[in-house]
Amino acid sequence: MTTIHVNDLTKVYGRTTAVAGLSFTVRPGMVTGFLGPNGAGKSTTMRVILGLDRPTSGTVLVDGKPYRELRDPLRTVGALIDAKAVHGGRSAHDHLLCLAQSNGIPARRVREVLAMVGLTEVARRRVGGFSLGMGQRLGIAAALLGDPPVLMFDEPVNGLDPEGILWIRTFMRSLAAEGRTVFVSSHLMSEMAQTADHLIVIGRGRVLADLPMEAFIQGSARAHVLVRSPRAAELATMLTGQGAGVDPAGDGLRVTGLTAARIGELACAAGLALHELADQRPTLEAAYMDLTKDSVEYEAVAS
Numbered sequence: 001m002t003t004i005h006v007n008d009l010t011k012v013y014g015r016t017t018a019v020a021g022l023s024f025t026v027r028p029g030m031v032t033g034f035l036g037p038n039g040a041g042k043s044t045t046m047r048v049i050l051g052l053d054r055p056t057s058g059t060v061l062v063d064g065k066p067y068r069e070l071r072d073p074l075r076t077v078g079a080l081i082d083a084k085a086v087h088g089g090r091s092a093h094d095h096l097l098c099l100a101q102s103n104g105i106p107a108r109r110v111r112e113v114l115a116m117v118g119l120t121e122v123a124r125r126r127v128g129g130f131s132l133g134m135g136q137r138l139g140i141a142a143a144l145l146g147d148p149p150v151l152m153f154d155e156p157v158n159g160l161d162p163e164g165i166l167w168i169r170t171f172m173r174s175l176a177a178e179g180r181t182v183f184v185s186s187h188l189m190s191e192m193a194q195t196a197d198h199l200i201v202i203g204r205g206r207v208l209a210d211l212p213m214e215a216f217i218q219g220s221a222r223a224h225v226l227v228r229s230p231r232a233a234e235l236a237t238m239l240t241g242q243g244a245g246v247d248p249a250g251d252g253l254r255v256t257g258l259t260a261a262r263i264g265e266l267a268c269a270a271g272l273a274l275h276e277l278a279d280q281r282p283t284l285e286a287a288y289m290d291l292t293k294d295s296v297e298y299e300a301v302a303s
């Protein structure tokens with residue numbers, strides 16, 4: 001089982017503390033979303049995981065080792081960080097072949113990854129003429145060359161059309177279903193809500209939340225159950241006695257602290273008829289905005 005362990009990571013650039021004491025673990029077999037406002041430290045964290053930057057303090061381990069100590073890094077972790085960083089004059093095939101050869105990966109793997117990302121037909125065309133979506137697919141093909149158990153994607157759907165977004169989402173989910181560790185950052189909440197199983201949210205270089213998607217949404221202060229009853233006053237008293245928070249909402253009640261199923265059972269036991277019992281789930285976007293509203297700023301914390 002290949003995990004990413006970030007342990008008390010701090011990264012300081014000059015007078016700017018980009019991340020301050022971050023700790024989390026990214027696990028296999030699921031898509032873990034990495035969220036945070038601009039400047040929160042997501043790219044910095046990903047760069048440190050990939051050995052492109054050194055931690056100021058703390059440790060970051062992939063498969064139990066710092067990236068620079070991995071014997072075969074491309075076979076351990078693949079990353080899509082900046083898809084545009086490709087020589088435009090080369091064909092997709094030659095670009096991948098060059099990467100494969102310099103990393104001791106057999107040439108036949110190039111054909112395999114081109115097929116996996118659907119670029120076989122255009123493999124001999126110059127990369128410079130590729131659309132954004134094709135460029136992203138090529139970047140993903142490069143990340144997959146070493147068949148690594150860990151994959152990281154920094155903003156993979158930025159600028160893509162709906163078809164490209166759907167393709168990347170489906171592809172990331174299938175990589176996780178194969179048991180790989182998939183770590184992806186994005187600003188698009190509606191997209192993340194459909195892609196990630198687990199979320200790590202950072203703000204001002206610190207972890208604000210690290211929990212399953214479902215728990216993140218249900219744990220939001222906005223999650224509640226809307227109840228309507230012809231005997232609302234009695235129902236409110238009874239639910240309050242059971243520890244629920246009850247507030248009037250239109251001609252109904254807004255109930256927090258109890259599930260819809262529990263409310264239904266309690267109402268039934270008390271002989272109180274219900275005319276409506278509806279779970280009100282906030283969107284991921286609303287839950288995220290509540291969590292990060294105090295962390296949004298355009299500058300990281302100055303040390």
Ligand SMILES: Nc1ncnc2c1ncn2[C@@H]1O[C@H](COP(=O)(O)OP(=O)(O)OP(=O)(O)O)[C@@H](O)[C@H]1O
Pocket residue numbers: 013014016017018019036037038039040041042043044045298299300
């Ligand atoms: N090489 C660098 N030199 C100086 N400061 C840097 C450097 N890299 C990042 N920073 C600063 O560290 C902070 C965190 O930046 P980072 O790019 O990691 O955030 P992010 O969460 O990826 O943001 P975004 O969502 O905008 O990409 C920012 O204040 C940024 O200006």
